[in-house]
Amino acid sequence: MRLRTWAFCLNEAGQNLWRNPVLAVASITTTTVALLVLGVFLLLSVNVNAIATSIEGQVAVQAFFAQSVPQAQEQQDLQQVRQWSQVRTARFISRDQALQELKKEFGSQATVLDSLGSANPLEDSLSVTAKTPRDVQPLARRLAGLAGVVHTSYQSAVVSRLFALVNAVRYAGLAIGLLLLLGSLLVINNAIRLGMTARRREISIMRLVGATESLVHWPFILEGLILGLVGAVVASGLSFWSYVAVYRSAVRTLPFLPLVDPSPLPRDIALGLLGLGIVLGAVGFRLSVRRLAKV
């Protein structure tokens, strides 16, 4: 189609929206809310995920040797572990070192440990961190199978709860977001259908004077796209700016929280929301296109 024909279609679409302002506002509002909820949950999920990952990354698996195991065997195990593909770092902690660290942790109450005298109840151990959080569990199992290792430990409960939380946030957000998307789809669809009914006469005259079907369709497609797009722009704007605000204040007050940097991430999410808005508008039109044939 020529440029002026696009202008014609856009003008027709604009007139439709203008004739039903309440419905246009309703469509835009529901689209905004649906996309905003989706965006917020996405941001939340990405951040909880980042936090969980960073915590899990810090979790080291401890493998303890029996006291009877000779130092040479322990060093041999260490070399072997370092070659495993899942392993990021592996370090040997002798029982003396372990006692020193324990004393440090006790701080002013370290004198309690003096009562042990020269006896050291601790064991030599390997402290191993995994390359990815997913490797932690298999790594622990593998370490337990080493010669001389009597038991292993890592904070599995914390990690699994965190991941449960991540999943809960993700699925809840997805479910609520999808429901709202459905709602906004129906409202957009309704707005377009109303426009078709209101423009019955115009459509029949267009066909009478030889308008092609695409010229009949495009004003409604554009109407759907405009509704979806405006909702998406508002939603992505709101989620972007509010995230930046939250991030700024969080960086100041909770510096230890490894929140995801706002520069690339919300932009991706905003772009995603925009795309989704366009899809919403197009699908909203698609649902009513059969009605158009009957007008």
Add this chain to the structure above:
Amino acid sequence: MISLRNVNKDYPNGVSALRNVELEIGKGEFAFLVGPSGAGKTTLLRLLFREEVPTSGSVIVHGHDVGRMRPRQIPFLRRQIGVVFQDFRLLPQRNVFENVAFALRVTEAQPREIRKRVGQVLELVGLPDRATALPAQLSGGEQQRVALARAMVGRPVLLLADEPTGNLDPQNAQEVMQILLEINRLGTTVVMATHAAHLVDRARQRVIAMDGGSIQRDELAAHYSERVVQ
């Protein structure tokens, strides 16, 4: 221009609107379609601009086999046919100029061409100074003239009129009739369905009389009814 061969049209509700219709209308002719309501006049016209397809038989309009036409070709047939109705069918929110220009805008004509042609055709129907009026500000006769302008602005080879004077007083009906005859004189084939006996009798053109879905009479320079007017 128009050739109907053994055309039948049955509607899903069982009504047989056309039965074995055979009809030839040549280029540049003027033909009245007359007959009582339900005779099949409107159905015949609707077949010609492909608003309906025949149940059987062939309908050829300006070289197009209308019954076997692909849906995507329909717009291009309609650009060669102007249609006016009893109820004018103007767009109430648009002024006269825009109502007429609408027919050209949907065919992606140049804006300058649109201005030129709309001006010419408003001249033809005698409304050059009403371009900015809204349909509601016009009389019925003026509205029908706008509808005629819209039908003619694309320079169709064929003009179909379905009771164009049905809603008009005798004076306005006469004026619209004069415009239709003028359009025909300029070379456009015109087919007009009507109940207005006095217009038919005065025009002395071809009369195709229908009843019960078939053609009963087809005469040149004829009267509305068969009985001879003294």
